[in-house]
Amino acid sequence: MSQRPLSPHLGVYKFTYTMTLSFLHRMTGVANSVGFLAFAWWLMALASGPDAYAAAMRCLSSPLAKLLLVGFTFSFVYHFCNGIRHLVWDTGIGLERVHARRSGAVVIALALALTVVLVWLGCAALEAPPASAP
């Protein structure tokens, strides 16, 4: 057993920027898993009625929650874009070093830009006045 190769052995590799992107894919994946738990909690609050939902939305509007939401937005968008990069790799395309580096830069730029756009649009959706009851 001890002779078998282990993966991944982070300590023995020279640091490269594509490696950081790969590691970030895992870290954002785990963060998104926590986001999924929050998504289920939000749906349960919605299903529990107006009071529970209002309490959940108050909870989400605290400064700390807002900061986490911005971080989660980046985490989601990065994992989404880089996930597509991984799916393209699975077809055997784009694996050359120069291509992998270039697509990595595109993913980072796209993720940052989309985070800004989504946070901006999300703020508008959060601040929209509640529709008056029919």
Add this chain to the structure above:
Amino acid sequence: MSMRTPLGKVLGRGSAGDGVAHWWVQRVTAIALIPLTLWFVASLLDKPLQSWEAMHGWLAHPWVAVFTILLAMTLAWHSWLGVQVVIEDYAHGKSLKTVLLVLSTFLHFAAAVAAVFAVLILALSKGAVS
């Protein structure tokens, strides 16, 4: 150096052949999540998120409920597989690894059932509540 375990050599069998299933399901759920998450995020952005009535009314729509349930289940599946790989790679020691894997499984199944149940309540209670 052989890649095979001593037990594998003694048994003399090949691979069970299901190792690739994990890889495949991870990709298939990833592909399914592209349209599902795009649709859900885009839909949320033009909703008044603070309004319980509006959000309830939207999620109670049959197709919205169906696709939200699909989204929740696919997210749970994809996340469960991904977290499993991370735990297997970074949690050292068999007992810690096992405890974390079981915990992750419980959390993912609980969250998936909660999300699906919540959408069903919202969809089925529309007539009664609003």
